[in-house]
Amino acid sequence: MYKSLIEDITQHLWQNPDPLQGLEWVCTEIQQKLFLYDWVGFYFHNLEKEELHLKAFAGKPTDHTVIPFGKGICGQVALSNQNFVVADVSKHENYIACSLNVKSEIVVPLFIEGKNIGQIDVDSNTAHAFKKKDEVFLVDVNRLVAAYILRSKVNL
Template sequence: MLNLLRSEISEIILNKELEVEMRLQLVCQFLKKNVPHYDWVGFYFKNGDKNELKLGPFAGEPTDHLIIPFGKGICGQVALSNQNFVVPDVKAQDNYIACSLTVKSEIVVPLFVNGENVGQIDIDSKTIDPFTVDDERFLEYVNQEVAKIL
């Protein structure tokens, strides 16, 4: 199913009539609406020269986590590791920042521009262990497309 969404993601991202920020917002909304286990979808980006991430466009419930220090939580760990991080059950994770009591699992995939980790896409799910290798490959594709417009 995820492969069927690729062309629509590309269409949103390549729409030059919209500002980059709006295209990212539409990607978040599209993913949240079209993938049943994506309950919160957002982008975090490196905050200038600081060792922290800043929340960018997102779709889902508002979060208090507008800034995340590198190393803190799943997103902060991905900022340092440059690796995908799939958390099947957030309760089993020591270094986890709870955005909502309803979140059961999370996937974070780094976003690279010219080999540099500039941010990430973060997905929360209210389902335990819904993320597969297909989700990882699909979100890597989304980030490769996003990288073209950053």
């Protein structure tokens, strides 16, 4: 499933000139095709304010459209530049609850030319939903998205 999804994402991104529309499509495609992915979104850095801004997502709307660096899992990844998997969000003290249904989360930073510019964030309503293969898949997605953003020459 992951390989065919990567192929679909690659094909779609190279055919879509609108970056935000392309990112929305990626979120929707992943969320609809992967059973345990209940919410998928891309946050991008605002370095001046040290905040993350939600630019594209699929799933239920969230109040967390702006997240300060350091707050929650996404905010931690903005500072650490490291992938972060939370198997059970109820046991993580810095978790920001987007929904009472969310049980696990994975956040993978998005790099362009070695610089962390944002991240993909995935929530699941199932505890322990994310495995190493999910992490590898999301790193691959971010590589495609980084190339897409560079090609489109847009600042998000």
